[in-house]
Amino acid sequence: xxxxxxxxxxxxxxxxxxxxxxxxxxxxxxxxxxxxxxxxxxxxxxxxxxxxxxxxxxxxxxxxxxxxxxxxxxxxxxxxxxxxxxxxxxxxxxxxxxxxxxxxxxxxxxxxxxxxxxxxxxxxxxxxxxxxxxxxxxxxxxxxxxxxxxxxx
Amino acid sequence: xxxxxxxxxxxxxxxxxxxxxxxxxxxxxxxxxxxxxxxxxxxxxxxxxxxxxxxxxxxxxxxxxxxxxxxxxxxxxxxxxxxxxxxxxxxxxxxxxxxxxxxxxxxxxxxxxxxxxxxxxxxxxxxxxxxxxxxxxxxxxxxxxxxxxxxxx
DNA sequence: ACGTATTTGTACGTATGTATC
DNA sequence: AGATACATACGTACAAATACG
Numbered sequence: 001x002x003x004x005x006x007x008x009x010x011x012x013x014x015x016x017x018x019x020x021x022x023x024x025x026x027x028x029x030x031x032x033x034x035x036x037x038x039x040x041x042x043x044x045x046x047x048x049x050x051x052x053x054x055x056x057x058x059x060x061x062x063x064x065x066x067x068x069x070x071x072x073x074x075x076x077x078x079x080x081x082x083x084x085x086x087x088x089x090x091x092x093x094x095x096x097x098x099x100x101x102x103x104x105x106x107x108x109x110x111x112x113x114x115x116x117x118x119x120x121x122x123x124x125x126x127x128x129x130x131x132x133x134x135x136x137x138x139x140x141x142x143x144x145x146x147x148x149x150x151x152x153x
Numbered sequence: 154x155x156x157x158x159x160x161x162x163x164x165x166x167x168x169x170x171x172x173x174x175x176x177x178x179x180x181x182x183x184x185x186x187x188x189x190x191x192x193x194x195x196x197x198x199x200x201x202x203x204x205x206x207x208x209x210x211x212x213x214x215x216x217x218x219x220x221x222x223x224x225x226x227x228x229x230x231x232x233x234x235x236x237x238x239x240x241x242x243x244x245x246x247x248x249x250x251x252x253x254x255x256x257x258x259x260x261x262x263x264x265x266x267x268x269x270x271x272x273x274x275x276x277x278x279x280x281x282x283x284x285x286x287x288x289x290x291x292x293x294x295x296x297x298x299x300x301x302x303x304x305x306x
Numbered sequence: 307a308c309g310t311a312t313t314t315g316t317a318c319g320t321a322t323g324t325a326t327c
Numbered sequence: 328a329g330a331t332a333c334a335t336a337c338g339t340a341c342a343a344a345t346a347c348g
Contacts, residue, residue, distance in 0.1 A: 036313060047337050060213060062260030068314060068344045078261045084237050091244030091262040107215030108231045109244040109262035163316060189332055200318050221325050
């Protein structure tokens, strides 16, 4: 439940993992306020810099929002939804583990397709399938040719 | 073309705006490498801290990717697409101006719907409509009730 | 109504590690 | 091998908004 300064994973990512896990497990419930930055600093013996970057990661995943007074667990996931035909398509930011598993660059959302079988009731989270990781890593930012041409441009 | 230390907007956001604008204007073309951090530091007389946060913003918008050797403008926008019926739906992160205009929290992607009229050719960027800003600000993170209940929990 | 304490935001500095050129 | 450039991580300081007594 803590971070390890000698682990091969950066402190701020470790803390981000910890906070994310706490949210997923329900140890931090929607609407609940996260401990203030100084709290994380003391508890893990790390700098404010690391704490703030950890929180920024989780915020970027749409799991929390930060206000002047503190960060709060979001009620519903930060998902954008459109209804189409018999189902709906939603977009959200992947968590860091998802992003690594799907080999996505930062700033790339994932799409989730949910089909309403035919009218049957179904659990919101089930019947769901992550479809996309758009451009994936790198084909987008022109690997190779343009990279070297850069000096010319 | 520079940042103003006395403006009411933070230095790092000003720089992020600048970089984003350069990309949108095509002054920075896909595949091109951005100037190194020290370059931005010297040119604008700001700290590395501010430069790095500016770059992090633009990266979070899916406009660039950062590697060991530097940041590069993405070829295509970091968009995830699914095809549905006669059209397609894509998701991407909003730019900071868009996010503010739509009043979205951080970590919330937008969905774009493109319809293929009936078979006619159409410009990729046109015929496009931003549909969504999911949960918008706050209803998600339980404004009001839960906020005060937090002390109890 | 007011001042104080808390908390996050911005911005600077330094140092070290590591991968790339 | 050395220079360059990004990543991580520490430190400080002050500003601004919010909450509290």
